[in-house]
Amino acid sequence: MKLQQRLPLPLPVSCGFRSSAHLPHTLQGIAEAKLGCEEFVAKLLDRRWTLPSPDTRIQQIVSAPKRIEEEDGLLKDKSWFNIPNPLLGDKITDKSGPDSSFYVIRDDLLHPLINGNKVRKLDAVLPLLEDHSVTDVVTCGGCQSAHAAAVAVSCAERGLRSHLLLRGEQPDILTGYNLISTMYGNVKYVPRSVYANREETLKTYASSVAGGNGCVLSLSDILEAPLTEQIVSSSHPISTSMDDQRSLGNFSRKVVIMNEGAGDSIALLGVIRLVHHLSQSHLLGKEKAMKFVVDAGTGTTAVGLGLGAIYFGCSPGKSLL
Missing domain, CATH: 3.40.50.1100 (Rossmann fold)
Structure with missing residues (x-):
């Protein structure tokens, strides 16, 4: 699972959370961070949570070509279809092309009032x-x-x-x-x-x-x-x-x-918990290349996604959106 975002993600030398002034930006830093970190993070995640489960609904949005007739002739365009229960895990394929579909993590459905x-x-x-x-x-x-x-x-x-x-x-x-x-x-x-x-x-x-x-x-x-x-x-x-x-x-x-x-x-842990859940083999897994698109204000969510990808053996993307 690959993570791509608009800004470079600071990567920790060790498993602890440190200030960005002391974080490396090299692949060597990534390798060092992986050593022993999964066990460390597993201990961090062994705590009481607000959400009874990290589970979330995953939907797939698929594009299909359609033809729109205008006065000056026929134009090709796309229409989009929502698949509420898509095939996940080993059934995820790349046959339809990289731009024909994407997945939506529906965390907006976790609470009626909270984003x-x-x-x-x-x-x-x-x-x-x-x-x-x-x-x-x-x-x-x-x-x-x-x-x-x-x-x-x-x-x-x-x-x-x-x-x-x-x-x-x-x-x-x-x-x-x-x-x-x-x-x-x-x-x-x-x-x-x-x-x-x-x-x-x-x-x-x-x-x-x-x-x-x-x-x-x-x-x-x-x-x-x-x-x-x-x-x-x-x-x-x-x-x-x-x-x-x-x-x-x-x-x-x-x-x-x-x-x-x-x-x-401490707020990073909830996002890391989500990555741990999504990286299971029956969901998004760790092997398929995934680009995560996330809006970021303080950047906490983006950092949590990046740390989770590192700690649980998912490879962060080298290029930026």
């Missing part, structure tokens, strides 16, 4: 929040952010409070994801000049939500620290030395900051 890849990125995140008794989630996005709406709905379903910092001004009429965010979460509109420094804006707002007896954490904090002890920050500085770590249970509100678009390392 497809948003569900995947929250797949591993939400159980982590529940396990650490988080009470509030602060995140940000554009006025019509699908990510903000997904966080609002998901938190409401689990009794968590969501706080959404949306870029720009409140529209006169609430529609789409903006309406959903307002219905399910606590929305605050942030001027574009302030939103430009969203990291600091998120921290400041999260501290106000936490109050005097609350703590503020990032997803990285709760991912890396033990379940019973956390490194916390708040409006009143708390020592972060190992001897002075405070138990999360001592705080009345536990506020977690989630990056824009769920651009956090």
